[in-house]
Amino acid sequence: MAEHATPTLAQWAGGPEAFRRLTKLFYEKVPLDPLLGPVFAGMDRHHSEHVAAFITEVFGGGPNYTGVGGSHAGMIARHLGRHLTQTQRKRWIDLFLETADEAGLPDDPEFRAALVGYLEWGTRIAVLNSQDGASAPPPGAPMPVWGWGPPGGPYQG
Numbered sequence: 154m155a156e157h158a159t160p161t162l163a164q165w166a167g168g169p170e171a172f173r174r175l176t177k178l179f180y181e182k183v184p185l186d187p188l189l190g191p192v193f194a195g196m197d198r199h200h201s202e203h204v205a206a207f208i209t210e211v212f213g214g215g216p217n218y219t220g221v222g223g224s225h226a227g228m229i230a231r232h233l234g235r236h237l238t239q240t241q242r243k244r245w246i247d248l249f250l251e252t253a254d255e256a257g258l259p260d261d262p263e264f265r266a267a268l269v270g271y272l273e274w275g276t277r278i279a280v281l282n283s284q285d286g287a288s289a290p291p292p293g294a295p296m297p298v299w300g301w302g303p304p305g306g307p308y309q310g
């Protein structure tokens with residue numbers, strides 16, 4: 154990184170390893186949660202790594218997800234027909250943010266605002282695409298890209 158370059162969200166978070174740590178902890182808790190446990194009953198054993206790779210890529214950390222055959226359309230497809238509810242979505246976010254603290258992700262206002270904004274958007278996309286009538290985007294649909302938004306960069310003191 155150039156001396157004064159603004160880090161990507163992924164760099165500021167601690168790189169792919171930080172997201173792997175976060176999702177590993179998160180998906181260890183999910184099966185124990187009364188609302189989320191049943192939703193993830195058939196979870197792939199690599200699920201947490203796939204979600205970590207997806208978020209790392211969205212946050213500017215490189216092709217961690219698409220580089221190993223993943224795609225935005227493929228990710229959306231995993232939510233089709235699941236009839237996710239707003240109650241489940243809200244629990245997912247609450248538990249994810251609680252776990253972000255436990256995993257030691259940065260807690261500066263700028264990073265957390267970007268994280269919450271992405272999670273609010275991403276979970277609503279997941280719920281929408283889980284309802285009857287939803288269909289996956291075309292296979293070549295681009296991955297979402299998330300940035301710092303109005304604060305423009307991390308907390309500087």
Ligand code: HEM
Pocket residue numbers: 192193195196197199200203204207208228231232235237241242245271272274275276279280
């Ligand atoms: C920003 C929000 C979200 C992201 C980035 C995300 C990402 C992903 C990804 C990458 C996969 C595919 C994993 C794989 O290939 O193994 C997936 C699958 C799945 N997601 Fe999400 N998801 C989000 C929100 C949600 C929410 C809110 C729920 C439910 C409340 C949910 C439920 C599921 C389920 C049940 C699967 C299939 C798991 C399996 O069978 O292995 N997702 N998600």
